[in-house]
Amino acid sequence: MESGTRSAFNSYDDNSRSQTYPAMPSTSFSPNSFSPSRNEGSSDPPTSSFSRTSMHDDPRQRRLDTLALVDNADFGWFHVRACMVAGVGFFTDAYDLFAINLVTPMIGYVYYDDHRLPANIDIGLKVSASVGTFIGQIGFGYLADRLGRKKMYGVELLIIIVATFGQSVSGDSFALSLPASIILWRFILGIGVGGDYPLSAVITSEFATTNRRGAMMAAVFAMQGFGYLCTGIVAIFLLLGFKPMIDADPKNLDYVWRCLIGLGCIPALIAVYFRMTIPETPRYVLDVENNLNKAENDVANVLKTRNALQSDRDVYEDRNTQFNMVNPRKNSLAKPDYERTRYMDGASRNVSKEEKVKDTTFRDFCVYFSRWKNFKVLLGTSMSWFALDVAFYGIGLNNTFILSTINFGLVRNDTYHTMWNATVGQVIIVLLGAIPGYWVTVFTIERLGRIKIQVLGFVMSCILFCVLGFAYNPIKNYSPALFVFLFAMTQFFQNFGPNATTFIIPGEVFPTRYRSTGHGISAGMGKLGAIAAQVGFSKMKDYGGHNENIPMLLQIFAAFMFIGLLFTYLVPETKGKTLEELCGDEDYAERQLERERNFHNSLYEEKDNDH
Numbered sequence: 145m146e147s148g149t150r151s152a153f154n155s156y157d158d159n160s161r162s163q164t165y166p167a168m169p170s171t172s173f174s175p176n177s178f179s180p181s182r183n184e185g186s187s188d189p190p191t192s193s194f195s196r197t198s199m200h201d202d203p204r205q206r207r208l209d210t211l212a213l214v215d216n217a218d219f220g221w222f223h224v225r226a227c228m229v230a231g232v233g234f235f236t237d238a239y240d241l242f243a244i245n246l247v248t249p250m251i252g253y254v255y256y257d258d259h260r261l262p263a264n265i266d267i268g269l270k271v272s273a274s275v276g277t278f279i280g281q282i283g284f285g286y287l288a289d290r291l292g293r294k295k296m297y298g299v300e301l302l303i304i305i306v307a308t309f310g311q312s313v314s315g316d317s318f319a320l321s322l323p324a325s326i327i328l329w330r331f332i333l334g335i336g337v338g339g340d341y342p343l344s345a346v347i348t349s350e351f352a353t354t355n356r357r358g359a360m361m362a363a364v365f366a367m368q369g370f371g372y373l374c375t376g377i378v379a380i381f382l383l384l385g386f387k388p389m390i391d392a393d394p395k396n397l398d399y400v401w402r403c404l405i406g407l408g409c410i411p412a413l414i415a416v417y418f419r420m421t422i423p424e425t426p427r428y429v430l431d432v433e434n435n436l437n438k439a440e441n442d443v444a445n446v447l448k449t450r451n452a453l454q455s456d457r458d459v460y461e462d463r464n465t466q467f468n469m470v471n472p473r474k475n476s477l478a479k480p481d482y483e484r485t486r487y488m489d490g491a492s493r494n495v496s497k498e499e500k501v502k503d504t505t506f507r508d509f510c511v512y513f514s515r516w517k518n519f520k521v522l523l524g525t526s527m528s529w530f531a532l533d534v535a536f537y538g539i540g541l542n543n544t545f546i547l548s549t550i551n552f553g554l555v556r557n558d559t560y561h562t563m564w565n566a567t568v569g570q571v572i573i574v575l576l577g578a579i580p581g582y583w584v585t586v587f588t589i590e591r592l593g594r595i596k597i598q599v600l601g602f603v604m605s606c607i608l609f610c611v612l613g614f615a616y617n618p619i620k621n622y623s624p625a626l627f628v629f630l631f632a633m634t635q636f637f638q639n640f641g642p643n644a645t646t647f648i649i650p651g652e653v654f655p656t657r658y659r660s661t662g663h664g665i666s667a668g669m670g671k672l673g674a675i676a677a678q679v680g681f682s683k684m685k686d687y688g689g690h691n692e693n694i695p696m697l698l699q700i701f702a703a704f705m706f707i708g709l710l711f712t713y714l715v716p717e718t719k720g721k722t723l724e725e726l727c728g729d730e731d732y733a734e735r736q737l738e739r740e741r742n743f744h745n746s747l748y749e750e751k752d753n754d755h
Contacts, residue, residue: 203436206436206440207430207436207439210426210430210436210439210440210443211426211427211430211722211724213443213447214350214351214353214426214427214443214447215353215354215722216353216354217353217447218353219353219356220447220448222351222446222447223351223352223353223356223360225418226347226348226351226352226360226422227348227360227363227364229415229418229419229422230344230347230348230364231363231364231366231367232367232411232412232414232415233300233301233340233344233367233412233415233419234340234344234364234365234367234368234371235367235368235370235371235374235411236301236304236371236408236411236412236415237304237337237340237368237371238367238368238369238370238371238372238375239371239372239374239375239408239411240273240304240308240333240337240405240408241273241337241541242371242372242375242540242541243375243379243404243405243408244269244270244273244330244541245375245540245541245542245543245544245570246375246376246379246401246404246544246563246566246567246570247269247401247404247405248261248266248269248270248544249261249544249562249563249566250397250398250400250401250563251269251322251323251326251401253394253395253397253559253563254394254395254397254398254401255316255322259394259559261323263682263683263686265323266682267678267679267682267683268323268327269323269326269327269330270541270678270682271675271678271679272327272328272330272331272334273330273331273333273334273337274334274537274671274674274675274678275331275334275671275675276330276331276332276333276334276335276336276337276338277334277335277337277338277341277671277674278334278338278668278671278672278675279334279335279338280300280303280334280335280336280337280338280339280340280341281338281339281341281342281663281664281665281667281668281671282338282664282665282668283335283338283339283664284296284299284300284338284339284340284341284342284343284660284664285341285342285660285661285662285663285664285665285667285668286660286661286664288342288343288346288660288661288664289432289657289658289659289660289661292424292428292432292433293343293346293347293350293424293425293428293660294422294423294424294425296339296343297343297347297419297420297422298416298417298419298420299339300335300336300337300338300339300340300343301336301340301412301415301416301419302336302416303332303333303335303336303339304333304336304337304340304408304412305409305412305413305416306332307329307330307332307333307335307336308329308333308405308406308408308409308412309406309409310329310332311326311329311330311333311405311406312402312403312405312406313402313406314326314329338664338667338668338671341647341663341664341667342651342660342661342663342664342667343660344364345361345364345647345648345650345651345663346425346651346659346660346663347422347425348360348361348364348651349361349651349652349659349723350425350426350427350428350656350659350723351425351426351446354720354721354722355590355720356590357652358589358590358594358648358718358719359586359587359589359590361647361648361651362582362585362586362589362644362648363586365582365643365644365647365648366579366582366583366585366586366644368578368582369574369578369579369581369582369583369639370579372574372578373571373574373575373578373579375404375570376567376568376570376571376574377571378404378407379400379404379563379567380564380567380568380571382399382400382403382404383400383560383563383564383567386399386400387560390559390560390563391560394559394560397559397563400563423442423445423446424442426439426442426443426446427656427723428656429442430656431655431656431657432656432657508657509658509661512655512658520714521653521654521714521715521716522654522662522665522666523711523714524711524712524713524714524715525646525649525650525653525662525666525715526665526666526669526670527669527707527708527711528598528602528642528646528708528711528712528715529642529646529650529666529667529669529670529673530669530670530672530673530708531602531642531673531704531705531707531708531711532602532638532642532643532646532670532673532704532705532708533670533671533672533673533674533677534673534674534676534677534700534701534704535605535609535634535638535677535701535704535705536638536643536674537673537674537677537678538677538678538680538681538697538701539631539634539635539701540635541678542681542685543566543569543570543573544566544569544570546631546694547566547569547628548566548691569628572628572632573628573631573632573635574635576628576629576632576633576635576636577631577632577633577634577635577636577639578635578636578639579639580636580639580640581635581636581637581638581639581640581641581643581644582639582640582644584640585597585639585640585641585644585645588640589644589645589648589719590719590720593717593718593719594645594648594649594715594717594718594719595645595712595715595716595717597640597641597644597645598641598642598645598646598649598712598715599709599712600637600640600641601637601638601639601640601641601642601643601645602641602642602705602706602708602709602712603705603709604633604637604641605634605637605638605641605642605701605702605705606702606705606706606709607702608630608633608634608637609634609698609699609701609702609705610699610702611630612627612630612631612634612695612698613695613696613697613698613699613701613702614695614699616694616695616698617695642708642712646666646670647667648718649715649718650662650663650666650667651663652718652723652726653715653716653718653726653727654727655727656723656727659723659727673704680697680700681697684696684697685697
């Protein structure tokens with residue numbers, strides 16, 4: 145109660161107070177001594193005042209001090225834990241999404257006489273997760289801004305666990321075919337995967353220190369590479385384990401694909417508890433819930449800085465106590481109703497959180513993004529992600545098709561070795577390209593910056609896709625190994641490039657109240673690109689014959705890399721800047737504080753009228 149009263153008392157400045165009461169004479173004041181003064185010609189008791197600009201009194205300064213503790217903290221166990229908890233989710237996401245690359249040919253061998261899935265079913269199995277991901281990114285992005293990051297974190301993993309298990313036990317029935325059942329479960333899976341993007345990005349960003357934020361976010365995203373790799377490794381061990389059964393009857397691949405998908409539940413089960421126990425981010429508590437005291441306490445608990453905060457608080461309490469001793473009557477008037485205190489204790493206010501959040505996420509959303517300087521950033525992050533995902537998912541979910549065109553993987557009349565070679569080919573590409581690309585980004589992003597890496601990635605990917613597209617037949621006829629190497633390099637420069645940075649930048653450039661929504665919109669546009677790529681690839685690859693049009697598709701991917709490069713220049717460099725500097729919306733915080741001062745002035749007027 146006392147803390148809340150002090151906070152409320154100090155949430156307005158001298159200018160706002162002087163509008164209600166006559167100005168009190170200023171008196172020198174220190175924590176250890178004070179000099180009371182008496183108003184001349186007045187019978188009032190001595191009064192004392194102290195500077196409202198003190199770091200301990202001004203809520204704006206206290207907010208900045210709290211954010212500075214987060215931005216400048218030493219890298220510690222909490223940061224490692226946050227990266228691990230978020231990273232396990234991306235490991236699971238990649239495992240579940242890219243497992244379908246190996247599962248679809250297995251289902252073709254088991255359930256279709258020609259050992260090949262019909263084109264429409266292949267599209268449905270691959271696109272359904274992307275459709276769900278689009279919905280999850282938009283929906284969870286909005287809900288994380290409205291309800292809070294903590295309330296939503298972990299829910300998406302529960303969805304992933306249920307959907308993954310549902311896929312693995314799907315069966316064929318009179319009313320619902322096996323492909324239809326898997327498509328339904330993969331759509332639900334996609335909703336959970338989509339929710340993981342804005343939540344993990346924003347939580348990592350808002351807890352990270354300024355000089356390590358990019359590396360932390362890149363490390364979280366890099367776990368995708370290990371998930372992708374683990375899909376191939378698990379498939380290799382399953383194929384080895386079931387080899388005698390597969391050689392006897394290829395339909396025993398049914399065991400392999402079900403186990404391959406079902407094992408994706410395990411990492412999600414490990415991470416779900418830790419996600420649900422992670423604290424709310426200090427920036428959300430400060431800027432959306434407007435709860436300064438809670439933010440200070442949370443930061444002290446998380447970063448173990450309570451002693452530093454307490455020393456400041458002790459000085460603050462001493463000054464307030466001495467003021468109360470000198471002027472008890474004025475102090476009684478100066479105490480606003482604690483239950484109506486708004487900024488200092490967001491849980492104690494007569495305006496509900498839902499009403500306040502609605503005000504800041506609908507009306508102000510349109511105002512904020514109606515300005516070109518803000519909208520162009522959203523346009524840049526969204527369209528560069530869209531352009532990237534056209535190529536990234538166009539090749540990522542169709543590796544087996546592309547490798548089969550150079551006869552890498554295909555062994556006639558030998559199901560086991562065909563699947564074995566396809567799996568090994570995926571592992572080789574991930575080891576050569578994807579994983580090195582992710583981790584080069586982690587170790588260089590704070591030196592090179594986000595934009596340089598994104599530009600480099602788009603340029604090199606464009607060049608490589610042009611080479612593969614226009615010299616497709618000469619390269620594959622001259623050296624299949626060279627083709628595989630160049631193909632792996634496209635993945636290297638996508639991951640040491642826009643695949644990482646399009647995830648990182650949207651988690652940095654938007655204000656706290658829209659950060660998750662902005663990231664969700666950007667990621668959702670990316671998934672629209674993935675959907676377009678899947679539908680287009682499946683429909684166009686067979687023009688002129690089976691897999692004959694793949695060179696043209698690679699040329700189209702090169703064009704989208706160039707488009708992504710152009711939209712990159714709408715996005716600001718974020719290296720070395722705080723989140724508050726990047727969003728450029730400090731005037732919003734000023735408006736919030738101005739509303740608080742006006743609110744408290746109205747309380748003083750009520751008190752004055754009562755007396």
